[in-house]
Amino acid sequence: MFPIEYFLGLILIGVCAGFASGLLGVGGGFLIVPLQYFLLKYIGVEPDLAMLISLGTSLAIIIPTSISGAYRHSRTLDNIKRPGLRLGVFGIIGGAIGGFTASGLPSNVLEIIFGCLLLFVAVNNIININKEREDARIPFNLLSTGIIGLLVGFSSGLLGIGGGIFLIAILTSLLGFSMIEAIGTSSIFISLTAVGGFLSYMVSGWGVSTFPYSIGYVSVINFIFIACFSVPFASIGAKFAHRVPQKKLKIIFSVLVLYMALKMLGILP
Numbered sequence: 523m524f525p526i527e528y529f530l531g532l533i534l535i536g537v538c539a540g541f542a543s544g545l546l547g548v549g550g551g552f553l554i555v556p557l558q559y560f561l562l563k564y565i566g567v568e569p570d571l572a573m574l575i576s577l578g579t580s581l582a583i584i585i586p587t588s589i590s591g592a593y594r595h596s597r598t599l600d601n602i603k604r605p606g607l608r609l610g611v612f613g614i615i616g617g618a619i620g621g622f623t624a625s626g627l628p629s630n631v632l633e634i635i636f637g638c639l640l641l642f643v644a645v646n647n648i649i650n651i652n653k654e655r656e657d658a659r660i661p662f663n664l665l666s667t668g669i670i671g672l673l674v675g676f677s678s679g680l681l682g683i684g685g686g687i688f689l690i691a692i693l694t695s696l697l698g699f700s701m702i703e704a705i706g707t708s709s710i711f712i713s714l715t716a717v718g719g720f721l722s723y724m725v726s727g728w729g730v731s732t733f734p735y736s737i738g739y740v741s742v743i744n745f746i747f748i749a750c751f752s753v754p755f756a757s758i759g760a761k762f763a764h765r766v767p768q769k770k771l772k773i774i775f776s777v778l779v780l781y782m783a784l785k786m787l788g789i790l791p
Contacts, residue, residue: 523734524565524743531561532744536751539583543752544591544759545766546690546705546775550752551683551716552640553778554580556786558744571733573632577624577682578723578739579748581617581716584683587752588712594760595706602703605662606710609671613685613715616675621722624680625739633786636681640783643687646695647776659696666697671715678712679719686712687779701768709760 535557539550555576562572596603624632660666670692678685686708693704720740727738735742763771784790 528561528565529747531557531564532747533751535561536583536748537755539748540587540590540752540755541759541762542778543584543587543686543709544594544756544761545763546686546759546771546778550587550756551580551584551678551681551685552687554583554748554752555636555682558748567733569630570628571731574625574723574727574739575731575733575736575741575744577632578621578720578727579741579744580682581621581678581720581723582740582745583749583752584712584716585720586749587756588686588709588716590753590756591760592706592709592713594757595709595763598764599703599706602706602710605667606707607714608667609674609689609707609711610714612668612671613675613678613711614718616672616677617679617685617715617718617720618722619718620676620679620681621719622679622726623676624682625723625726632681633788637783637786639677639681640687640779640786643691644776644780644783646691647772647779659698662697671711674711675715675718678715679722682719682723685715687775690775701771702763705763705771 535554539553542553543550558576558579559572562575563569567575592606670689674685674689674692677683677688689708689711690704693699693707694701699707724738724740727740731739733741781790
């Protein structure tokens, strides 16, 4: 039913997204969503369904992938568990709301939203590329935790990503976290917030999706092939993150996000 290059593409997505997830604390969704989307369109899936399958399946894959990275980070950083869990509780709620919202939007709208947000994150990181740590501009309390968790969680469910690309930018630029602290905290947050979005895509696509071997908008085939490689490579990426200078992490993060932003906006072929 599927050509061999489709399965090879899924494996490649798993390797790249898993390593990026552990290295950068982003869940890998910013790679999993667009790459799955392009791969599904390549085999003839119509764009709207391809986008929803990419979003829903991405969130399912992010859960075990980010847990793998979070475990590795928490063994080195003992100050990331509490903020990660606090943000994640609110992120679950936001993720569920975002997932249900996405099912009612056309694929071209989601592509533009996804691309613009990625572009903002990339520009913000490039501007602050030389800063090791910024002073906190807002206090990290229950109010700020709730607002940030809900908003980032909503973007996670809406766009099928873990939300790490947005959370890391917020933690480093507004809350005074170092890059490696933000990456570790984000890994914990992502493993929780993806659950809400994942469940909403299963429910909203139940009896609607016509993609083979899928539960709602979650493709079982895609999940198995990508997760089998993303989970171990997330652990490898997390191990590397503690050896790479923070400036280099920011450069890698910014280049990857900028490329995917321009790709989703149709600026790059």
